[in-house]
Amino acid sequence: MKKLLLLVPFALALGACTPTQQGAAIGGASGAAIGSLVAGDKVEGAIVGGAVGTIAGALIGRSQEGSNQCIYRDEYGRRYTAACPSGY
Secondary structure: OHHHHHHHHHHHHHOOOOHHHHHHHHHHHHHHHHHHHHOOOHHHHHHHHHHHHHHHHHHHHHHHOOOOEEEEEOOOOOEEEEEOOOOO
16 A cells, blocks of 8 residues: 555646656656666666666657547558647
């Protein structure tokens, strides 16, 4: 329960971020967690994993930012991209 209470403010704060910032935060946290589990030295693994995860997450988030393209499905279930509605 205490862990959940720690995650709620983090999740709420991410809602106000751009996709690049969200990707960097999620990538950094995930990379640090995975790095500390995989590496022999937990601290060094967390630092390296967090740095790599932050960079990768920021790049992925950046690729999704500002494209102004949304993904839709037609009546046959095929996916296609088109301009997002104004204000979206």
